[in-house]
Amino acid sequence: MFYVREELCIGCGLCIRMCPEGAFDLSSGKVQIDDSKCTDCGLCIDFCPRNAIITGVFVLDLDRLRKDMKNIKRKVDLLSKRLTILHQRRKTDCFGLEPRPLCALRKML
Numbered sequence: 001m002f003y004v005r006e007e008l009c010i011g012c013g014l015c016i017r018m019c020p021e022g023a024f025d026l027s028s029g030k031v032q033i034d035d036s037k038c039t040d041c042g043l044c045i046d047f048c049p050r051n052a053i054i055t056g057v058f059v060l061d062l063d064r065l066r067k068d069m070k071n072i073k074r075k076v077d078l079l080s081k082r083l084t085i086l087h088q089r090r091k092t093d094c095f096g097l098e099p100r101p102l103c104a105l106r107k108m109l
Ligand code: SF4
Pocket: 002, 018, 019, 020, 021, 022, 023, 024, 033, 037, 038, 039, 040, 041, 042, 043, 044, 045
């Protein structure tokens, strides 16, 4: 998957002329690549004078990685809080659910 970085593109149109598949689209006023036509040949990357075209996979992976890391951190924080609470309860009344002997036995495990 190829991707045009708008902030770098100067609209020279070289990529549009070079693409053998006619995969570039200018209908929105910006240079965009139509994924359904692009064959990932990489020709446009070589000709862009601004290095504005990159493989989208790498960008998407980084974005996804950041999101995944945030989610993992959130889950670890949540789990850590729950474990702390459980640990405190177990220390004090063994959740208040079990008879005393069973509770004592559990504490020994
Ligand atoms: S990778 Fe090839 S087919 Fe895809 S937009 Fe670039 S030049 Fe066109």
